[in-house]
Amino acid sequence: MPEAATMSRPAPSGTAAPLLAIDGLEAWYGESHVLHGMSFHVNPGEVVTLLGRNGAGKTTTMKSIIGIMGRRRGSVRYDGVETIAMASRNIARLGIGYVPEERGIFSSLSVSENLTLPPQVKPGGLSVEQIHELFPNLKERAGSQGTKLSGGEQQMLAIGRILRTGAKLLLLDEPTEGLAPVIVQQIGRTIGRLKSQGFTIVLVEQNFRFAQTVADRHYVVEQGRVVDMIPNSDLDANIDKLHGYLGV
Amino acid sequence: MFTVFGVPSPALFGQLLLGLINGSFYAILSLGLAVIFGLLNIINFTHGALYMMGAFVAWMLLNYAGIGYWWALGLAPIIVGVFGVVLEKVLIARLYKLDHLYGLLLTFGLALIIQGIFRNQYGVSGLPYAIPPELAGGQRIAIGSTPIMFLPNYRGWVIVASAVVCFATWFVIEKTKLGSYLRAATENPTLVQAFGVNVPLMITLTYGFGVALAGFAGVLAAPIYSVNPNMGGDIIIVVFAVVVIGGMGSILGAILTGFGLGLVEGLTKVFYPEASATVIFVIMVLVLLVKPAGLFGRSA
Numbered sequence: 001m002p003e004a005a006t007m008s009r010p011a012p013s014g015t016a017a018p019l020l021a022i023d024g025l026e027a028w029y030g031e032s033h034v035l036h037g038m039s040f041h042v043n044p045g046e047v048v049t050l051l052g053r054n055g056a057g058k059t060t061t062m063k064s065i066i067g068i069m070g071r072r073r074g075s076v077r078y079d080g081v082e083t084i085a086m087a088s089r090n091i092a093r094l095g096i097g098y099v100p101e102e103r104g105i106f107s108s109l110s111v112s113e114n115l116t117l118p119p120q121v122k123p124g125g126l127s128v129e130q131i132h133e134l135f136p137n138l139k140e141r142a143g144s145q146g147t148k149l150s151g152g153e154q155q156m157l158a159i160g161r162i163l164r165t166g167a168k169l170l171l172l173d174e175p176t177e178g179l180a181p182v183i184v185q186q187i188g189r190t191i192g193r194l195k196s197q198g199f200t201i202v203l204v205e206q207n208f209r210f211a212q213t214v215a216d217r218h219y220v221v222e223q224g225r226v227v228d229m230i231p232n233s234d235l236d237a238n239i240d241k242l243h244g245y246l247g248v
Numbered sequence: 249m250f251t252v253f254g255v256p257s258p259a260l261f262g263q264l265l266l267g268l269i270n271g272s273f274y275a276i277l278s279l280g281l282a283v284i285f286g287l288l289n290i291i292n293f294t295h296g297a298l299y300m301m302g303a304f305v306a307w308m309l310l311n312y313a314g315i316g317y318w319w320a321l322g323l324a325p326i327i328v329g330v331f332g333v334v335l336e337k338v339l340i341a342r343l344y345k346l347d348h349l350y351g352l353l354l355t356f357g358l359a360l361i362i363q364g365i366f367r368n369q370y371g372v373s374g375l376p377y378a379i380p381p382e383l384a385g386g387q388r389i390a391i392g393s394t395p396i397m398f399l400p401n402y403r404g405w406v407i408v409a410s411a412v413v414c415f416a417t418w419f420v421i422e423k424t425k426l427g428s429y430l431r432a433a434t435e436n437p438t439l440v441q442a443f444g445v446n447v448p449l450m451i452t453l454t455y456g457f458g459v460a461l462a463g464f465a466g467v468l469a470a471p472i473y474s475v476n477p478n479m480g481g482d483i484i485i486v487v488f489a490v491v492v493i494g495g496m497g498s499i500l501g502a503i504l505t506g507f508g509l510g511l512v513e514g515l516t517k518v519f520y521p522e523a524s525a526t527v528i529f530v531i532m533v534l535v536l537l538v539k540p541a542g543l544f545g546r547s548a
Contacts, residue, residue, distance in 0.1 A: 068439075068441070087441070088438075088442045089441050089443075089444050090444075091442075092443055092444035093444045100439060100442075104439045106432045106435050109428055109432055113428045118444065119444050119445060165444070
């Protein structure tokens with residue numbers, strides 16, 4: 001089938017099989033059809049961004065990967081396992097950590113309870129000490145109520161708590177949204193460190209200037225599908241095209 | 249003997265004790281309702297019927313199997329809890345995506361069915377259940393030579409046992425790892441599930457635990473009130489008022505309001521007996537006017 005052949009992009013030659021392969025993914029909010037055949041892949045150890053305007057379907061893609069979209073169809077393969085029909089708790093247990101756009105810090109839990117809430121799903125996660133070293137603020141405020149933290153600290157907590165679980169693929173949905181530049185830089189450095197430790201990261205971003213500092217490749221999302229892929233090295237050469245996509 | 253505002257001390261403390269006993273039952277029952285409402289978003293109208301069932305299970309264990317009070321105190325909650333787990337799995341679990349009202353209607357219907365079955369089988373005159381011999385008798389409490397009150401041992405035991413169970417439940421929910429899952433799932437079950445936690449199983453077990461508390465209260469009540477198919481329906485209306493006053497879903501609120509309102513009811517019986525049956529509902533109206541989320545509730 002020639003159509004199927006164009007849908008699934010083969011992994012670039014010379015690399016291992018992709019860690020995450022998404023093919024023809026469709027998803028719905030109630031009656032409204034949001035994803036119309038998303039297809040992309042992420043190789044082990046890569047940082048990949050999904051760029052696109054508001055409402056393009058980036059967050060829905062993240063929710064579909066972790067399995068919390070009620071109705072979804074197509075193919076999401078993680079480490080060779082088809083997850084499209086799995087419950088989200090079983091998808092997480094394959095080793096995927098999810099940081100939602102709204103951060104999802106629990107107000108009835110303290111900072112340290114929030115940090116240790118997600119169960120360990122795979123061996124080799126960071127220890128609480130290592131997470132405290134990465135985000136010293138979390139150590140100082142361990143006893144505070146989770147939602148009493150500043151926006152930046154909440155984001156660090158949301159990222160920190162999935163590093164404990166042993167997840168190898170991190171889904172970060174707009175980690176820099178609404179944060180001060182100095183905090184954005186800290187999160188950028190953290191993403192760089194995590195990449196150097198072998199984590200694979202899918203990042204949703206509106207801010208491609210930030211994305212440029214951390215990512216290997218960028219997928220451009222429009223109306224529920226991937227319309228372009230730009231390697232980070234080509235980003236400056238494609239800046240006009242990208243402005244057109246993002247409408248900035 | 250001395251008097252307080254013209255009321256002799258044994259009458260005053262006697263009524264306060266009675267209030268505290270009623271408060272113990274309000275506290276355990278509203279605690280179970282609060283835990284269930286928090287995680288399941290279901291207003292569990294079967295709670296009174298399952299409290300009654302706890303008392304009947306204790307009676308049946310004694311009369312059909314010769315199993316006494318102390319074993320029943322452990323077994324009856326387990327039996328009621330397992331019954332609750334089956335109800336949740338088979339019926340209630342189908343309603344989570346619908347409006348609260350459907351859960352209320354279903355559990356109300358179930359309560360009527362359960363009560364009807366027991367009424368049909370055992371009549372409404374009530375069955376006796378003896379106080380265990382270890383707790384028969386009572387203590388005269390006096391300061392010097394001034395008698396304060398007579399405290400029956402069993403009633404003292406009910407207050408202590410309820411307080412311990414309430415504290416233990418509060419401790420598990422607020423201070424342990426297991427409790428942190430419960431609190432997190434109450435706030436955002438989808439996200440807790442996306443971390444790899446089996447939330448549907450947690451929901452089932454929470455319902456089972458909540459109704460097991462009702463079963464436990466039923467066993468405690470069996471020697472005090474007669475074992476009667478209507479005992480749950482009588483108390484549950486007051487317990488719902490307690491939950492509304494304390495704040496839906498608040499654990500500490502349910503416990504403190506339960507004991508507190510029992511005392512208020514007891515005091516009203518001493519000073520203005522005519523109002524004792526309505527005082528809790530008057531307080532409910534006042535609280536709803538001033539703090540619609542309840543005394544300890546977090547407003548949404």
